Amino acid sequence: MRVAMIGTGYVGLVSGACFADFGHDVTCVDKDPSKIERLERGEIPIFEPGLDDLVAANVRDGRLSFALDGAEAIRAADAVFIAVGTPSRRGDGHADLSYVHAAAEEIAGLIEGFTVIVTKSTVPVGTGDDIEAIIRARRPDADFAVVSNPEFLREGAAIEDFKRPDRIVVGAEDERAQAVMREIYRPLNLNETPILFTGRRTSELIKYAANAFLAMKITFINEMADLCEKVGADVQQVARGIGLDNRIGSKFLHAGPGYGGSCFPKDTIALVRTAVDAGSPVRLIETTVEVNDARKKAMASRVSEALDGELAGKTVALLGLTFKPNTDDMRDAPSLDVAPALIAMGATVQAFDPEGMTEAAHLLPGVVFKDGPYDAVEGADVVVILTEWDQFRALDLNRVKRLLRQPVMVDLRNVYRPEDMRARGFRYASIGRG
Numbered sequence: 001m002r003v004a005m006i007g008t009g010y011v012g013l014v015s016g017a018c019f020a021d022f023g024h025d026v027t028c029v030d031k032d033p034s035k036i037e038r039l040e041r042g043e044i045p046i047f048e049p050g051l052d053d054l055v056a057a058n059v060r061d062g063r064l065s066f067a068l069d070g071a072e073a074i075r076a077a078d079a080v081f082i083a084v085g086t087p088s089r090r091g092d093g094h095a096d097l098s099y100v101h102a103a104a105e106e107i108a109g110l111i112e113g114f115t116v117i118v119t120k121s122t123v124p125v126g127t128g129d130d131i132e133a134i135i136r137a138r139r140p141d142a143d144f145a146v147v148s149n150p151e152f153l154r155e156g157a158a159i160e161d162f163k164r165p166d167r168i169v170v171g172a173e174d175e176r177a178q179a180v181m182r183e184i185y186r187p188l189n190l191n192e193t194p195i196l197f198t199g200r201r202t203s204e205l206i207k208y209a210a211n212a213f214l215a216m217k218i219t220f221i222n223e224m225a226d227l228c229e230k231v232g233a234d235v236q237q238v239a240r241g242i243g244l245d246n247r248i249g250s251k252f253l254h255a256g257p258g259y260g261g262s263c264f265p266k267d268t269i270a271l272v273r274t275a276v277d278a279g280s281p282v283r284l285i286e287t288t289v290e291v292n293d294a295r296k297k298a299m300a301s302r303v304s305e306a307l308d309g310e311l312a313g314k315t316v317a318l319l320g321l322t323f324k325p326n327t328d329d330m331r332d333a334p335s336l337d338v339a340p341a342l343i344a345m346g347a348t349v350q351a352f353d354p355e356g357m358t359e360a361a362h363l364l365p366g367v368v369f370k371d372g373p374y375d376a377v378e379g380a381d382v383v384v385i386l387t388e389w390d391q392f393r394a395l396d397l398n399r400v401k402r403l404l405r406q407p408v409m410v411d412l413r414n415v416y417r418p419e420d421m422r423a424r425g426f427r428y429a430s431i432g433r434g
């Protein structure tokens with residue numbers, strides 16, 4: 001199949017590279033010239049494990065190319081995927097569809113022969129109808145179908161998730177479009193990945209329902225963690241105790257500083273707005289959003305409490321800035337709430353993140369960036385683990401203790417064991433462990 005991928009970000013580049021690896025002929029298009037230049041030089045503009053090798057191999061084999069101008073690729077395509085951003089719209093939290101609509105306009109002028117337009121971006125219910133109307137208005141006689149195919153990959157494990165997904169969801173009423181989508185995903189038949197065909201609107205909603213459910217699950221265990229602290233229970237054992245029940249499942253039950261990232265915060269708010277507009281509010285998700293926002297804001301006070309309420313004039317070492325490990329993505333990361341709050345309380349913040357510091361430098365004015373975890377810890381009054389990168393799971397704790405002014409750790413990801421840390425002489429605070 002000939003595939004044009006419009007938008008070469010975290011989703012577009014991974015999807016494009018994986019489709020090429022499936023054997024399709026893929027052009028990844030982006031309007032950002034610096035991205036395309038870097039890709040053409042063989043550089044990967046984002047950090048995603050394994051993506052450099054996958055891109056290089058498929059470029060070498062002639063199945064993957066990049067373009068600033070998508071005209072040629074779109075004309076030739078059997079399927080044009082839209083994988084542009086759908087951030088929160090300023091002011092009201094609705095998904096900002098301006099990039100999607102602009103992409104639809106561009107595509108409309110170019111398609112030739114039967115073409116399937118596939119929305120991979122996360123878009124509110126009814127967006128497929130908008131895209132169809134935009135294209136139909138410009139090209140009344142064009143032969144095309146608009147399909148929804150939401151993406152469920154996780155940054156940091158994106159290639160594995162794309163190639164071995166739990167399921168593929170395709171919202172397509174048109175039979176020819178269904179056949180094209182089956183063909184595109186055919187290699188996944190080999191490992192018997194279920195393809196769920198639904199109506200387009202249903203498919204659009206499935207994506208929001210999935211993200212909202214997971215965000216709610218994280219928020220649930222975070223509230224249990226707070227309760228554990230009050231009643232002397234251990235949230236990790238609670239999570240295991242409930243997670244072994246198949247009806248509940250063990251994933252997304254790790255208590256922490258609140259969810260962040262490029263999807264959950266914006267998608268939960270967008271779902272809330274859609275539901276209000278439809279006259280069917282989703283109260284559980286409204287509450288999830290509120291509880292999570294408050295939680296991220298409250299994390300700085302935990303650091304202050306670990307220093308007996310005296311943050312002014314103190315130095316805080318922050319380990320981890322990205323919203324989770326194995327990505328450079330800083331969008332809505334808890335660090336964006338925690339670091340400014342610490343600074344506002346009078347602390348000096350020195351931070352290290354293995355991949356996020358280039359992006360963080362624009363977003364966290366006033367933070368001093370260090371070259372490694374031990375540099376960040378040196379001379380600090382407290383070390384805070386904010387993102388559970390592997391290298392922070394295996395710190396040389398004796399060295400950390402020597403470098404700190406006082407042995408205090410606030411572990412917002414429960415990486416270490418309280419009894420071990422106390423035995424080593426640390427004042428140690430974590431989440432939801434008695």
Ligand SMILES: NC(=O)c1ccc[n+]([C@@H]2O[C@H](COP(=O)([O-])OP(=O)(O)OC[C@H]3O[C@@H](n4cnc5c(N)ncnc54)[C@H](O)[C@@H]3O)[C@@H](O)[C@H]2O)c1
Pocket residue numbers: 006007008009010011012029030031032035083084085086099102103106120121122123151152153154155262263
């Ligand atoms: N990041 C994730 O983990 C993830 C997972 C599942 C779904 N999604 C969804 O996928 C979509 C894309 O997310 P992302 O994280 O890849 O975004 P991103 O910001 O990393 O990438 C979007 C890219 O689209 C480009 N673009 C915008 N308009 C364009 C146009 N008209 N023509 C060509 N290129 C254009 C931008 O320059 C940018 O490079 C969003 O709707 C998001 O919600 C993201």
